Amino acid sequence: MRYLTSFNTDLLEIIECDVLIVGSGIAGLFTALNIDDSLKVCLISKTDLKTNNSYLAQGGIAVTFNKKDFQGHIDDTLKAGAFYNDLTAVRILVEEGRKNVEKLIEYGVDFDKIDGEISFTREGGHLERRIIHKKDYTGKEIIEKLIQVVEQRDNIHCYEDTFLVDVLTCDNSVDGAIAVINDKECLIKTNHAVLATGGVGRLFLNSTNSSISTGDGIAAAYRAGAVIEDMEFVQFHPTPFHSNGEAFLISEAVRGEGGILRNDSGEAFMGKYHSLKDLAPRDIVSRSILKEQQLQGNKNIYLDVTHFEEGYFEKRFPSIFSYCISQNVDPRKEWIPVNPSAHYLMGGIKTDLFGRTNIEGLYSCGEAARTGVQGANRLASNSLSEGLVFGNRVANVINESKKNDGNYVSVINEESSELVTEYKKDIVILKTIMDETANILRTRKKLSSAKDRIRTLEKKYEDVYSYKKEFLEFKNMIIVASLIIDMALKRKKSLGSHYLENDDE
Numbered sequence: 001m002r003y004l005t006s007f008n009t010d011l012l013e014i015i016e017c018d019v020l021i022v023g024s025g026i027a028g029l030f031t032a033l034n035i036d037d038s039l040k041v042c043l044i045s046k047t048d049l050k051t052n053n054s055y056l057a058q059g060g061i062a063v064t065f066n067k068k069d070f071q072g073h074i075d076d077t078l079k080a081g082a083f084y085n086d087l088t089a090v091r092i093l094v095e096e097g098r099k100n101v102e103k104l105i106e107y108g109v110d111f112d113k114i115d116g117e118i119s120f121t122r123e124g125g126h127l128e129r130r131i132i133h134k135k136d137y138t139g140k141e142i143i144e145k146l147i148q149v150v151e152q153r154d155n156i157h158c159y160e161d162t163f164l165v166d167v168l169t170c171d172n173s174v175d176g177a178i179a180v181i182n183d184k185e186c187l188i189k190t191n192h193a194v195l196a197t198g199g200v201g202r203l204f205l206n207s208t209n210s211s212i213s214t215g216d217g218i219a220a221a222y223r224a225g226a227v228i229e230d231m232e233f234v235q236f237h238p239t240p241f242h243s244n245g246e247a248f249l250i251s252e253a254v255r256g257e258g259g260i261l262r263n264d265s266g267e268a269f270m271g272k273y274h275s276l277k278d279l280a281p282r283d284i285v286s287r288s289i290l291k292e293q294q295l296q297g298n299k300n301i302y303l304d305v306t307h308f309e310e311g312y313f314e315k316r317f318p319s320i321f322s323y324c325i326s327q328n329v330d331p332r333k334e335w336i337p338v339n340p341s342a343h344y345l346m347g348g349i350k351t352d353l354f355g356r357t358n359i360e361g362l363y364s365c366g367e368a369a370r371t372g373v374q375g376a377n378r379l380a381s382n383s384l385s386e387g388l389v390f391g392n393r394v395a396n397v398i399n400e401s402k403k404n405d406g407n408y409v410s411v412i413n414e415e416s417s418e419l420v421t422e423y424k425k426d427i428v429i430l431k432t433i434m435d436e437t438a439n440i441l442r443t444r445k446k447l448s449s450a451k452d453r454i455r456t457l458e459k460k461y462e463d464v465y466s467y468k469k470e471f472l473e474f475k476n477m478i479i480v481a482s483l484i485i486d487m488a489l490k491r492k493k494s495l496g497s498h499y500l501e502n503d504d505e
């Protein structure tokens with residue numbers, strides 16, 4: 001399927017710009033701010049500007065200020081990524097991190113300091129303290145400040161509640177995009193489109209992600225012919241707190257500051273599984289939790305911070321503290337129940353080191369992109385830095401490129417809304433399939449059965465068209481779910497976050 005909807009470009013309202021940026025997370029906003037102010041930028045976001053994964057980031061940004069630690073940061077990133085990373089991309093991430101963080105500070109972003117100097121914390125997989133943060137609401141601090149600066153820029157026009165449907169191409173080059181604003185389709189004329197649309201966590205029932213994470217940008221890029229890679233690598237965060245169907249993240253920085261995982265009998269079990277204990281890479285901690293749960297007859301696993309110095313937890317992690325209290329768990333006295341959940345996608349739209357895809361004028365950065373930085377498993381807090389470093393690189397390339405004109409083709413599909421009322425229950429079915437099969441411990445048998453079940457859903461809705469955002473998301477989710485399952489089936493041996501319980505099955 002090339003296009004998700006039906007459209008006649010002659011009848012659509014037109015928005016013209018030099019650069020279209022899809023996404024108002026760290027990658028989209030930072031790219032927009034680095035585009036030359038002589039270029040007209042149109043930045044669209046499918047809900048409000050603040051609803052995204054970046055806003056939810058707690059732990060911080062992994063950045064090396066001291067050149068002596070460059071190699072250490074590179075080594076830790078490669079180790080977490082199961083050495084599947086692109087070494088040049090990792091080197092760029094580490095070497096260009098500081099200058100981009102300094103730009104953030106110029107934009108007014110504030111990080112915690114001790115005696116006037118930025119303070120660094122640790123998270124899983126890092127052998128050094130190299131994570132800068134604002135208490136436990138680093139993402140909120142960044143996004144709020146970036147939005148303030150974006151709103152002051154005359155060349156950047158933000159469109160909220162605007163859904164990217166498809167990227168239009170002609171001769172393998174970007175011609176524009178179709179978007180839905182207030183249930184009405186419009187044509188965005190541009191020759192440069194940046195997909196900073198984030199991840200896919202909401203393909204799973206249990207996820208830490210914001211509601212926007214349904215892989216729309218990846219699906220649109222795929223339909224336009226962009227190369228998509230490494231979708232089998234989905235990271236599950238070990239320690240979200242589950243309540244009322246939502247998974248609230250308990251940041252890894254809590255373990256970085258001394259939090260200890262315990263089983264129901266109180267045993268600090270991580271030493272049995274890895275020499276870094278509670279600070280082992282995420283995939284290992286998540287699998288260890290599942291194994292420990294199985295050994296214990298599915299009893300809860302907990303995070304213990306009761307030994308923290310009096311007053312420290314609530315001061316350092318105020319949001320996590322108030323969430324726990326709202327759930328009637330006082331972390332100063334009680335262990336916090338935790339359960340792994342889908343958290344981050346390492347794969348995505350394949351780009352070069354400047355965020356360029358195989359389609360001229362189409363770029364991607366942030367979680368939607370597969371730059372090669374994250375390998376088969378992301379090192380904690382490397383994603384905010386990836387959004388900054390590669391967002392800046394995308395902007396630099398666009399600043400140097402030329403404009404050309406569009407050539408629009410209309411696509412009229414047969415409208416059908418018969419099944420449009422039924423899709424909501426199929427969203428839950430799709431998420432359940434993903435939870436049961438593309439999870440932390442996979443088997444080829446379950447993945448194969450998922451492939452057939454997803455194909456059935458795909459066929460059912462093949463010729464159904466509607467402009468409802470939720471339905472468009474659902475159709476994208478089907479595409480992205482198939483990409484994950486197909487790529488997982490192709491990778492026959494365990495690697496990083498793709499873990500097969502029985503490789504030979």
Ligand SMILES: Cc1cc2nc3c(=O)[nH]c(=O)nc-3n(C[C@H](O)[C@H](O)[C@H](O)COP(=O)(O)OP(=O)(O)OC[C@H]3O[C@@H](n4cnc5c(N)ncnc54)[C@H](O)[C@@H]3O)c2cc1C
Nearest residue numbers: 023024025027046053054059060164198366367381383384
């Ligand atoms: C709870 C949580 C905590 C985290 N903590 C950290 C941390 O401490 N450090 C770290 O490095 N990483 C952390 N991460 C990961 C990190 O936050 C994300 O990987 C990163 O913020 C992704 O940024 P992004 O700009 O690529 O995407 P996002 O911030 O998710 O933004 C995506 C944007 O795309 C828009 N969009 C999507 N589809 C469409 C569409 N069809 N049309 C229009 N717009 C669309 C959305 O509206 C949104 O504005 C955390 C993630 C979560 C969920």
